Amino acid sequence: MVIPQARNLHLSRMNLVRLKGLPILQQLHIEEKLLRASSENWCIMNDGTNDPTIVMGVSGKPAELLEIESVLRDQVPVIRRFTGGGTVIVDQSTVFVTFICGKDAVPGLQLYPRSIMSWSSLLYNKVFQGTGDFHLRENDYVFGSQKFGGNAQSITKNRWIHHTSFLWDYKVRNMAYLKNPKRAPEYRLARGHLDFICRLKDYMPRTIFVDKTVEAAGTEFSLRPIRLEEIETHYESEYRPSTSLLTEQELKSDIASEQELKSDIASEQELKAATASL
Numbered sequence: 001m002v003i004p005q006a007r008n009l010h011l012s013r014m015n016l017v018r019l020k021g022l023p024i025l026q027q028l029h030i031e032e033k034l035l036r037a038s039s040e041n042w043c044i045m046n047d048g049t050n051d052p053t054i055v056m057g058v059s060g061k062p063a064e065l066l067e068i069e070s071v072l073r074d075q076v077p078v079i080r081r082f083t084g085g086g087t088v089i090v091d092q093s094t095v096f097v098t099f100i101c102g103k104d105a106v107p108g109l110q111l112y113p114r115s116i117m118s119w120s121s122l123l124y125n126k127v128f129q130g131t132g133d134f135h136l137r138e139n140d141y142v143f144g145s146q147k148f149g150g151n152a153q154s155i156t157k158n159r160w161i162h163h164t165s166f167l168w169d170y171k172v173r174n175m176a177y178l179k180n181p182k183r184a185p186e187y188r189l190a191r192g193h194l195d196f197i198c199r200l201k202d203y204m205p206r207t208i209f210v211d212k213t214v215e216a217a218g219t220e221f222s223l224r225p226i227r228l229e230e231i232e233t234h235y236e237s238e239y240r241p242s243t244s245l246l247t248e249q250e251l252k253s254d255i256a257s258e259q260e261l262k263s264d265i266a267s268e269q270e271l272k273a274a275t276a277s278l
Contacts, residue, residue: 012102012106012221012222013222013224014042014221014222015040015042015043015225016043016214016217016225016226019046021049022049023050023053024055025053027044027049027096027098028055029241029243030228030231031098031163032242033231034100034231035159036156041101041102042098042100042101043097043221045095045096045213047095048094048095049091049094049096052076052091052171053079054066054076054089054177055078055090056087057081057084057086057087060086062078062246063254066087066251067177067178069255074177076089078251079245081243082154083154084152085150085151086150088150089170089174089175089178090165091174093169093170094165094170096163096164096165102158103159106119106220111160112155116153117139120151120164123216123220124149124213127212127215128203131203132203137185140185141166143203146197146198148197148203149200151164152164166200169201175194180192
């Protein structure tokens, strides 16, 4: 497609990186490097990733969020990323869009999560104009009351990142690896995964979504296409990302910790019950 030309010469310049099928771990490593080591603005679009992979927020606890025994049995990779947000399972049917910006890239934008979320929802309003009942609900992109886009952010002194996993489609069986989180959006109303989410493909063709997102970004920034190889060459050794693939031992240790905690709670409850009966 043709990259939209900025009509306003005062728009901030943004590097646009279009990818297809890049492993999500490699993508997150690149994003973290660009947040920490670059001073430029970036939009990274990755149309699908290779194998099904679970991605957790920086403070996520596997035992609380995952059916770990099933994850280990089926050898599903688990990544702890450098940003906050919830837990998702991604694959070839997930479309990733990331914005990495300096503090002055968007005029008037304050470096707070809610302000960045509000800005992003206005951008995606342009993408989904006339399509479904799109809006930002708490920290999710939804059609009506069903989520199709999950967001995560990280904010430093002078820069911020906002990245989204869009569920163009999903496999029902993959959702079984995820537990219902203890902390969930209020509008979820304790719904299971399959009642809570929807497929973007039911609302918009994949290529149209990608093209419209580029067009919307082109109304906010002056876009400059750049190849992945240019990033990897320039930032090859400048920053070592904290995003990591969890080992089997780490996942097993988390199971043991959870079981120990449950045992302690049960013992405490038994002690209270025995004391009350005296």
